[in-house]
Amino acid sequence: xxxxxxxxHAKGQLSDQSLKAISGAKKxxxxxxxxxxxxxxxxxxxxxxxxxxxxxxxxxxxxxxxNILAEKLTTAIxxxxxxxxxxxxxxxxxxxxxxxxxxxxxxxxxISEIIGVExxxxxxxxxxxxxxxxxxxxxxxxxxxxxxxxxxxxSLLGDTACEITKVSSENIPTLSEFVSEELTKSDxxxxxxxxxxxxxxxxxxxxxxFELLDKVAAKLNAAVGASRAAVDAGFVPxxxxxxxxxxxxxxxxxxxxxxxxxxxxxxxMKDSKIIVAINKDEEAPIFDVADYGLVADLFxxxxxxxxxx
Amino acid sequence: xxxxxxxxxxxDPYVNIRVKSDQTGVETDNVKxxxxxxxxxxxxxxxxxxxxxxxEEIIAISIGNQQCQETIRTALAMGADRGxxxxxxxxxxxxxxxxxxxxxxxxxxxxxxxxxxQAIDGDNNQTGQMFAALTxxxxxxxxxxxxxEGEQAIVTREVDGGLQTIKISMPAVITTDLxxxxxxxxxxxNIMKAKKKTIDQKAxxxxxxxxxxxxxxxxxxxxxxxxxGIKVESVSELVEKLKNEAGVI
Numbered sequence: 241x242x243x244x245x246x247x248x249h250a251k252g253q254l255s256d257q258s259l260k261a262i263s264g265a266k267k268x269x270x271x272x273x274x275x276x277x278x279x280x281x282x283x284x285x286x287x288x289x290x291x292x293x294x295x296x297x298x299x300x301x302x303x304x305x306x307n308i309l310a311e312k313l314t315t316a317i318x319x320x321x322x323x324x325x326x327x328x329x330x331x332x333x334x335x336x337x338x339x340x341x342x343x344x345x346x347x348x349x350x351i352s353e354i355i356g357v358e359x360x361x362x363x364x365x366x367x368x369x370x371x372x373x374x375x376x377x378x379x380x381x382x383x384x385x386x387x388x389x390x391x392x393x394x395s396l397l398g399d400t401a402c403e404i405t406k407v408s409s410e411n412i413p414t415l416s417e418f419v420s421e422e423l424t425k426s427d428x429x430x431x432x433x434x435x436x437x438x439x440x441x442x443x444x445x446x447x448x449x450f451e452l453l454d455k456v457a458a459k460l461n462a463a464v465g466a467s468r469a470a471v472d473a474g475f476v477p478x479x480x481x482x483x484x485x486x487x488x489x490x491x492x493x494x495x496x497x498x499x500x501x502x503x504x505x506x507x508x509m510k511d512s513k514i515i516v517a518i519n520k521d522e523e524a525p526i527f528d529v530a531d532y533g534l535v536a537d538l539f540x541x542x543x544x545x546x547x548x549x
Numbered sequence: 550x551x552x553x554x555x556x557x558x559x560x561d562p563y564v565n566i567r568v569k570s571d572q573t574g575v576e577t578d579n580v581k582x583x584x585x586x587x588x589x590x591x592x593x594x595x596x597x598x599x600x601x602x603x604x605e606e607i608i609a610i611s612i613g614n615q616q617c618q619e620t621i622r623t624a625l626a627m628g629a630d631r632g633x634x635x636x637x638x639x640x641x642x643x644x645x646x647x648x649x650x651x652x653x654x655x656x657x658x659x660x661x662x663x664x665x666x667q668a669i670d671g672d673n674n675q676t677g678q679m680f681a682a683l684t685x686x687x688x689x690x691x692x693x694x695x696x697x698e699g700e701q702a703i704v705t706r707e708v709d710g711g712l713q714t715i716k717i718s719m720p721a722v723i724t725t726d727l728x729x730x731x732x733x734x735x736x737x738x739n740i741m742k743a744k745k746k747t748i749d750q751k752a753x754x755x756x757x758x759x760x761x762x763x764x765x766x767x768x769x770x771x772x773x774x775x776x777x778g779i780k781v782e783s784v785s786e787l788v789e790k791l792k793n794e795a796g797v798i
Contacts, residue, residue: 309715310678310688333708336674337690344679349644349763352673362767367672371566372575375767415687416717423711432709460798478728484562484669485586485727493797503565510775514795516787531778531795534787544784
């Protein structure tokens with residue numbers, strides 16, 4: 241039983257998300273191969289060959305893969321699919337884009353964003369934005385999965401490198417092409433991978449007051465998020481939204497400021513390791529899930545907090 | 550150009566989810582149902598393309614039980630022109646849905662298919678990509694901006710680190726993310742008008758595709774409950790606890 245895990249990389253480094261997810265992929269079969277794609281990526285390929293537990297690296301060495309497009313990558317993976325029983329990737333936007341297309345080409349179901357592996361055919365995943373946890377058994381001969389990185393520990397790199405095979409893919413379709421990428425230019429981490437998040441709700445009263453959160457975030461190297469109520473009120477753009485219809489996050493520390501704790505918001509953050517709630521309404525439901533609650537006026541607390549950090 | 554918009558009926562996003570005590574699933578009896586929020590965004594985008602003169606007809610499709618007709622009616626009230634309802638009491642997996650949609654695609658030959666990136670019940674985020682694979686169409690997933698330029702669509706995608714722009718050949722499949730637009734509410738006159746629009750009824754058997762399940766749900770349980778923690782009295786106490794007790798700062 242052999243697993244093919246697609247790893248992402250950027251600027252010569254393997255992605256942390258992939259290094260976490262691959263720890264889940266180690267539980268599927270007895271052999272694990274890593275697929276890495278792009279041209280002039282020797283550093284990342286060398287790192288991939290040292291991931292503990294990996295016995296072979298397949299390098300799709302072609303500039304067609306310098307930016308990953310699902311149409312192209314799935315064609316290349318499909319060409320080598322006969323050798324594998326499992327296909328997996330981190331449940332990042334890239335993994336989510338690519339893997340279902342591969343699954344359909346293989347005529348199998350995908351098991352999305354698993355958080356646990358019970359046996360080689362039985363997996364645990366969340367549904368309803370984490371409000372329920374399903375144990376799912378697959379009857380497909382080949383299995384395609386995405387793995388939630390926050391559910392697994394980062395895999396370490398060892399000292400010895402495994403075999404590296406270069407594959408030059410042919411007949412790559414031209415249905416789609418990369419135009420540009422505009423990565424958020426912020427010194428702050430992005431919401432889905434941040435170790436610390438500070439979010440504001442309707443209690444922030446307006447968009448300007450989010451600067452108070454920014455200042456605390458700068459001290460904590462935290463990402464700034466918001467509840468749907470704050471987004472709907474026009475305080476901040478929609479990509480700040482943490483919740484069932486926004487981003488689902490699980491940082492080490494989540495600080496909810498002026499957020500009442502609607503179900504829709506809780507669904508997006510309740511897997512955080514430590515939750516802090518700051519709200520002047522002591523009856524707010526957010527306190528029911530908070531490890532540390534502070535009943536106080538956020539406009540007094542935030543400057544104090546910035547000072548104290 | 551015709552636009553197909555598949556829409557899904559799900560538990561309303563503001564309803565508290567209750568897991569059934571026999572662990573077979575989530576309680577859906579007597580629970581308020583709505584159109585999946587991402588599907589609403591897809592319907593809205595299709596209507597805006599029509600209003601901009603880029604499309605002539607919008608067809609809303611739903612696959613599921615009898616009540617899915619209401620979800621199609623909602624899309625028709627927003628501005629879709631006609632509906633297709635594939636009636637089944639089984640809950641089909643994304644692969645099966647994609648196969649049925651691929652058959653409808655062959656019959657209708659639309660220029661564009663716009664659908665939600667995921668449904669908020671199963672959280673699978675698969676159907677659009679699978680449908681694109683089966684029809685060999687290009688895919689623009691998690692779209693926050695769509696520009697149709699002749700035979701191509703320029704799609705801005707929400708990716709983990711920011712935004713990515715791709716150019717894809719039409720016909721194409723585009724899946725919607727939150728920032729694409731704000732869906733309109735249907736006005737009363739439009740709700741009345743929607744009652745006169747046609748909905749074709751079909752069954753999965755009409756399409757001659759294999760919709761048998763590949764996955765078996767062994768159990769569904771509630772997530773571990775978080776215990777409410779403690780109240781702190783001051784910022785300094787909070788910082789001290791986070792440093793020394795929780796060790797997170």
